[in-house]
Amino acid sequence: xxxxxxxxxxxxxxxxxxxxxxxxxxxxxxxxxxxxxxxxxxxxxxxxxxxxxxxxxxxxxxxxxxxxxxxxxxxxxxxxxxxxxxxxxxxxxxxxxxxxxxxxxxxxxxxxxxxxxxxxxxxxxxxxxxxxxxxxxxxxxxxxxxxxxxxxxxxxxxxxxxxxxxxxxxxxxxxxxxxxxxxxxxxxxxxxxxxxxxxxxxxxxxxxxxxxxxxxxxxxxxxxxxxxxxxxxxxxxxxxxxxxxxxxxxxxxxxxxxxxxxxxxxxxxxxxxxxxxxxxxxxxxxxxxxxxxxxxxxxxxxxxxxxxxxxxxxxxxxxxxxxxxxxxxxxxxxxxxxxxxxxxxxxxxxxxxxxxxxx
Amino acid sequence: xxxxxxxxxxxxxxxxxxxxxxxxxxxxxxxxxxxxxxxxxxxxxxxxxxxxxxxxxxxxxxxxxxxxxxxxxxxxxxxxxxxxxxxxxxxxxxxxxxxxxxxxxxxxxxxxxxxxxxxxxxxxxxxxxxxxxxxxxxxxxxxxxxxxxxxxxxxxxxxxxxxxxxxxxxxxxxxxxxxxxxxxxxxxxxxxxxxxxxxxxxxxxxxxxxxxxxxxxxxxxxxxxxxxxxxxxxxxxxxxxxxxxxxxxxxxxxxxxxxxxxxxxxxxxxxxxxxxxxxxxxxxxxxxxxxxxxxxxxxxxxxx
Numbered sequence: 001x002x003x004x005x006x007x008x009x010x011x012x013x014x015x016x017x018x019x020x021x022x023x024x025x026x027x028x029x030x031x032x033x034x035x036x037x038x039x040x041x042x043x044x045x046x047x048x049x050x051x052x053x054x055x056x057x058x059x060x061x062x063x064x065x066x067x068x069x070x071x072x073x074x075x076x077x078x079x080x081x082x083x084x085x086x087x088x089x090x091x092x093x094x095x096x097x098x099x100x101x102x103x104x105x106x107x108x109x110x111x112x113x114x115x116x117x118x119x120x121x122x123x124x125x126x127x128x129x130x131x132x133x134x135x136x137x138x139x140x141x142x143x144x145x146x147x148x149x150x151x152x153x154x155x156x157x158x159x160x161x162x163x164x165x166x167x168x169x170x171x172x173x174x175x176x177x178x179x180x181x182x183x184x185x186x187x188x189x190x191x192x193x194x195x196x197x198x199x200x201x202x203x204x205x206x207x208x209x210x211x212x213x214x215x216x217x218x219x220x221x222x223x224x225x226x227x228x229x230x231x232x233x234x235x236x237x238x239x240x241x242x243x244x245x246x247x248x249x250x251x252x253x254x255x256x257x258x259x260x261x262x263x264x265x266x267x268x269x270x271x272x273x274x275x276x277x278x279x280x281x282x283x284x285x286x287x288x289x290x291x292x293x294x295x296x297x298x299x300x301x302x303x304x305x306x307x308x309x310x311x312x313x314x315x316x317x318x319x320x321x322x323x324x325x326x327x328x329x330x331x332x333x334x335x336x337x338x339x340x341x342x343x344x345x346x347x348x349x350x351x352x353x354x355x356x357x358x359x
Numbered sequence: 360x361x362x363x364x365x366x367x368x369x370x371x372x373x374x375x376x377x378x379x380x381x382x383x384x385x386x387x388x389x390x391x392x393x394x395x396x397x398x399x400x401x402x403x404x405x406x407x408x409x410x411x412x413x414x415x416x417x418x419x420x421x422x423x424x425x426x427x428x429x430x431x432x433x434x435x436x437x438x439x440x441x442x443x444x445x446x447x448x449x450x451x452x453x454x455x456x457x458x459x460x461x462x463x464x465x466x467x468x469x470x471x472x473x474x475x476x477x478x479x480x481x482x483x484x485x486x487x488x489x490x491x492x493x494x495x496x497x498x499x500x501x502x503x504x505x506x507x508x509x510x511x512x513x514x515x516x517x518x519x520x521x522x523x524x525x526x527x528x529x530x531x532x533x534x535x536x537x538x539x540x541x542x543x544x545x546x547x548x549x550x551x552x553x554x555x556x557x558x559x560x561x562x563x564x565x566x567x568x569x570x571x572x573x574x575x576x577x578x579x580x581x582x583x584x585x586x587x588x589x590x591x592x593x594x595x596x597x598x599x600x601x602x603x604x605x606x607x608x609x610x611x612x613x614x615x616x617x618x619x620x621x622x623x624x625x626x627x628x629x630x631x632x633x634x635x636x637x638x639x640x641x642x643x644x645x646x647x648x649x650x651x652x653x654x655x656x657x658x659x660x661x662x663x
Contacts, residue, residue, distance in 0.1 A: 009515075009516045009520065012514075012515045012516055028415075028417040028627060030627070030628070030629060037416060037417065040417060040627075040629060041617065043629035043630075044617055044618070044629040044632045045617075045632075046629070047629050047630050047631075047632040047633075048618060048619070048632040048633045048634040048635070048639065048640070049633070049634045049635075049639050050634060050635045050636075050639060051634070051636075051638060051639050055638075056636060056638035056639070057638075059638040059639075059641050060432075060435050060436060060638050062641075063388075063436055063641055064435070064436075064437070180549055180552075229387065237492075238466060238492065238493050238494040239439070239440060239466050239493065239494055240439070241438075241439065241440075241464055241465035241466065241492075241493060242464070243433070243434035243435070243437055243438065243464060243465070244389075244437045244438065244439045244465065245437075246437065247435075247436065247437025248437065346566070347568075350466065350494040350496075351488075351494040351495065351496045351534065352488075352493075352494040353494075354534065354566060354568075355532070355534060357566075359566065
C-alpha cells in the first residue's frame with residue numbers, strides 16, 4: 001500500500017502549498033471565517049439532533065412503511081395514486097388475476113414485428129394474460145402499427161414515460177438522458193413517433209394507468225414502468241441493491257415489483273422471498289451482441305419461489321431494419337437491430353453494464 | 360430528543376437564518392456519502408470548497424467500524440448507492456476494506472484525486488469490483504486540458520501523474536469517470552467535453568466518461584475566485600414547493616466522523632449537521648446557505 005507520494009513530487013507540492021497551508025493550519029472554516037477547530041466542533045455538536053433508540057426505530061419504521069404510520073403526512077411522490085386503501089394494495093389499485101402464468105414485457109419502441117412475435121410466443125408457452133409495462137414508441141418505424149396488435153392481443157398496458165409525454169404534448173420523451181449525443185438521438189426518435197401517432201392513439205395512451213397490480217398464485221406483484229417512485233427511474237442490476245429493493249417492496253406492500261425502462265433485463269430474488277424483475281424490452285436487443293429481444297414469463301409453482309424466466313424472442317429484425325431505412329430513421333438505430341449492440345443511450349449505463357457493452 | 364443549542368451567538372449559522380429559508384423534504388434516502396478521509400488531502404487545490412489539505416483536521420478519517428455502523432442503518436433505510444470522498448479517499452488506510460464492506464450491500468463510487476492509484480492498488484480495486492454484484496466507480500479529478508492549466512489549480516506535477524494512474528486503471532479494466540469543475544474554461548460546453556473525451560481516448564479509454572461540476576464559492580474557492588454575493592440566497596416562495604426533486608438534499612445525506620450532514624457541500628458548515636445517526640436526519644432542512652443557491656440555480660448533483 002502506498003499512501004505516500006514520491007519524494008520529488010512531495011517536495012514540489014510542499015513549496016506550492018506553503019503559503020495556504022500556513023493560513024489553514026489548525027483552523028476550520030465556519031461560514032466565511034477561519035476559526036479554531038474547537039469552535040467548529042462545539043458549533044457542529046449544537047446542531048442536529050440525537051434521538052432516543054426508540055424514536056430512531058420509529059423513524060425508520062415510518063420511513064419503510066409510511067402508510068402504516070398514522071402520524072405521517074401523505075406522501076407526495078408523483079407516481080403514487082391519491083387515496084390509499086388501509087388494507088390490501090397500498091395504493092388502492094385493484095388487483096387483477098389470480099393467474100398461474102403471465103407474460104410481461106416492456107419497451108416496444110415501435111417494433112410491431114417483435115410485438116407480433118411476442119403475442120404468438122407467449123400464447124404458445126401458455127401465458128394466461130399479457131402485460132405491457134409501457135414505452136410503446138421511439139426508436140423503430142411506423143408507431144401506429146403496434147396499437148391494433150395490443151388491442152387484438154388483449155394486452156393490459158401501463159403508461160411509460162413515452163406515453164405520458166406523447167399524451168401530454170411534452171416536447172421530449174423524458175427518458176432521463178444527460179449526454180448531449182443521447183439527447184440528440186432521443187429527439188429524432190421522439191419527434192418521429194410524435195408526428196406519426198394519431199390523436200386517438202395519443203389520447204388512448206393518456207388514459208393508461210401508471211401502475212397495475214396482479215396476483216400470481218398467492219403473490220401480489222406491482223407493475224410499474226421505471227420504478228414505483230418515478231416513471232423514468234432507471235433500475236439496473238448493478239445499481240439496484242437488495243436492501244433498496246426490500247424497502248421498495250415494503251413501502252408498496254407487495255410481494256414483488258416488475259419494471260422495464262432500462263432496456264436490460266434482470267431478476268433479483270430477495271431474502272424476504274420477494275422478487276424484483278426487470279422484464280427487459282422487446283423493441284431492441286439487450287446490448288449483448290445478439291439480435292433477439294427479451295420478455296419475461298412468470299409462473300406460480302406451488303411450494304416454490306416465483307418462477308421467473310427471461311425469454312429470448314426472435315423476430316424478423318432484417319425486415320424491421322429495412323422498414324427503418326425506408327422511414328429514414330438514423331443508421332445508428334438500424335445498426336443496433338442488426339448487431340445487437342447499442343449505439344446510443346450508453347451514458348446512463350452503470351459502470352458494470354457499460355463495461356459489458358461494445359461502445 | 361433534540362440537543363439544545365449552545366453555540367456561540369457570534370458564530371453565524373444556517374439555522375439562525377432559517378426562518379426565511381424554504382425547507383426541503385427528504386423524499387427518499389437514495390444516496391449516502393461518506394467523508395471517509397475527512398478534510399485531509401495530499402493536495403490543497405485552490406478551488407476546494409471544503410479547503411482540504413494535509414493539515415485540515417476539521418473532519419478526520421472514518422474507521423471501518425464507523426462506516427459499517429452506518430451501512431447497517433443505511434440498509435434498513437434502503438439506500439440505493441454509496442459515495443466516498445474526502446479529502447483524498449485513498450489516504451484512509453482502511454479504504455479498501457471499507458469498499459469491500461460497502462460492495463457487499465450496494466454500488467460504490469470513490470471520488471479521488473488519482474494520485475495514489477499505483478498498479479497494485481488498481482489490481483486490488485478490480486478484484487473488489489469483480490467480487491461484487493454491484494458497480495464500483497472510480498471518479499478522478501482534473502481541472503484542465505493540460506499540465507499548465509490543471510497544475511495551477513491542483514498543484515505542480517499532478518496532471519502527468521494523474522494521466523499515468525488513469526493508464527494503470529485502464530490496464531486492469533477499470534474505466535474511470537473524469538470529474539472536472541467549471542474552473543476549467545469551457546469544461547461544460549460540448550467542445551470542452553470533447554477535448555476531455557479526446558484526452559481520455561488518447562490514453563486508450565475507448566468509452567470516455569466525464570462529469571462536470573459547477574464551482575461552489577466557499578472554502579478555498581472563496582479566496583481564489585471570490586465569495587457569494589449577499590443576494591445569492593434562496594428565499595421562501597422562490598422555489599415551488601413540489602420542485603425539490605432536482606436538489607440532491609431531497610435524496611442524500613453525508614456522513615463524517617462527526618455525525619450526519621445534509622449534503623456533501625456543507626460539511627464545513629456547523630449548521631449543515633443534522634444528527635448523529637441517519638434516523639435523526641429524515642426531517643426537512645432549511646436551504647439557507649449560499650451554496651444552496653448554486654444547487655438550485657445550476658441543478659447540481661454531486662452524483663455521477
